[in-house]
Amino acid sequence: MMETANLFELENRHGSGAYGKRPTALVRGEGVYAFDQLGNRYLDATSGQGVAALGHCHPAVIKAISEQAATLITCHESFYNDRRAELYQLLASIMPADLKRFFLCNSGAEANEGALKVAKLLTGRDGIVAAKRSFHGRTTGALSLTWTQKYRKPFQEWLPAVDYVAFNDIQAARDAITDATAAVVVEAIQGEGGVHPADDEYLGALRERCDQKGAMLIIDEIQTGFGRTGNWFAFEHAGIVPDIISVGKAIAGGLPMGAVCWRDAHGPIDRATHGSTFGGNPLACAAALAAVAAIRDEGLVERARVNGEWFIDELSALKLPGVRQVRGRGLMIGLELRGRVTPILKALQEQGVLALPAGLNTLRLLPPLIISREQLSVVASAIEAVLG
Numbered sequence: 001m002m003e004t005a006n007l008f009e010l011e012n013r014h015g016s017g018a019y020g021k022r023p024t025a026l027v028r029g030e031g032v033y034a035f036d037q038l039g040n041r042y043l044d045a046t047s048g049q050g051v052a053a054l055g056h057c058h059p060a061v062i063k064a065i066s067e068q069a070a071t072l073i074t075c076h077e078s079f080y081n082d083r084r085a086e087l088y089q090l091l092a093s094i095m096p097a098d099l100k101r102f103f104l105c106n107s108g109a110e111a112n113e114g115a116l117k118v119a120k121l122l123t124g125r126d127g128i129v130a131a132k133r134s135f136h137g138r139t140t141g142a143l144s145l146t147w148t149q150k151y152r153k154p155f156q157e158w159l160p161a162v163d164y165v166a167f168n169d170i171q172a173a174r175d176a177i178t179d180a181t182a183a184v185v186v187e188a189i190q191g192e193g194g195v196h197p198a199d200d201e202y203l204g205a206l207r208e209r210c211d212q213k214g215a216m217l218i219i220d221e222i223q224t225g226f227g228r229t230g231n232w233f234a235f236e237h238a239g240i241v242p243d244i245i246s247v248g249k250a251i252a253g254g255l256p257m258g259a260v261c262w263r264d265a266h267g268p269i270d271r272a273t274h275g276s277t278f279g280g281n282p283l284a285c286a287a288a289l290a291a292v293a294a295i296r297d298e299g300l301v302e303r304a305r306v307n308g309e310w311f312i313d314e315l316s317a318l319k320l321p322g323v324r325q326v327r328g329r330g331l332m333i334g335l336e337l338r339g340r341v342t343p344i345l346k347a348l349q350e351q352g353v354l355a356l357p358a359g360l361n362t363l364r365l366l367p368p369l370i371i372s373r374e375q376l377s378v379v380a381s382a383i384e385a386v387l388g
């Protein structure tokens, strides 16, 4: 194996420079654990940025990828394909109500780009309303929906105008949504912005106002989807049905994939108005088939709900002096700290636990949904050791 110093040197020398990197090379994964090059084991409460809901290298995903790799890797959507048809059927079976139309793509940002195009095509309008503190991705369309200034600022002139409203402010949303609004875009739980759940009444009010004005309600479920919050999708907690949702991250067990999903009542979009070379490729579809079926068959949605409630109670009961508030739903949890999160992430890693930031002051936990209570207790103990 390449020497660690050499590996760092090569990435720093030739990488884009766009990423701040931790001085650790992860080279192997197994269930809830990731291993570095020196053989150190970490409990991965990042799930690789919310992707590895099934943990690392789930056997069903390995098998599906291996078999499909030896069968057919690429097949453009101008042809039909068996794996893709099966995936549409499986996705349609887990989506509530008439959310049965899909456009398959390759990432979260691409799913949000597609969601915006679908909204424009379905309404013929241009106006976009998004929330302050939002994160929807880095491509120009998705970036226009992303509030965080440090991501937007260098590109401001290229970005379409978006009307930003305060998150969870019903009156502000009512005022902003007009007859010119094509789409209102929100996360059901703001992830990068600090793990802030949308109030059920807020999502209900958005639904009502969009109906009044004929605007599309887009919910970004890229981080919250596929069981993370204790329902298949986080909007279900509010008892509403959006017009369009975007998904990504956990959908394909670790392979890159995204999807736009919209209500059958709106019908298909016109031919040639959207497309993707890799979108719906059989390899990603096979991985997604295995991953989504495993989440369903292993009861991980329910498990995330029950274990998440338990874990949030455990963390709250610690009453840690360094923690201002514990927030979240299911296994999407944020601890708002009294200080900066970066040194805490470093200290947790020294305790053998990998966690994420969400903004400057929030510690974010997105453990694999397969995690046991014993393993969650290990995470809690490490947090107690560092913040107690």
Ligand SMILES: *Cc1c(COP(=O)(O)O)cnc(C)c1O
Pocket (backbone or CB within 6 Å): 107, 108, 109, 110, 135, 136, 137, 138, 187, 191, 192, 220, 221, 222, 223, 248, 249
């Ligand atoms: C991660 C994320 C995205 C962007 O997904 P990429 O695959 O990185 O493009 C968009 N929205 C939300 C809510 C996310 O968490």
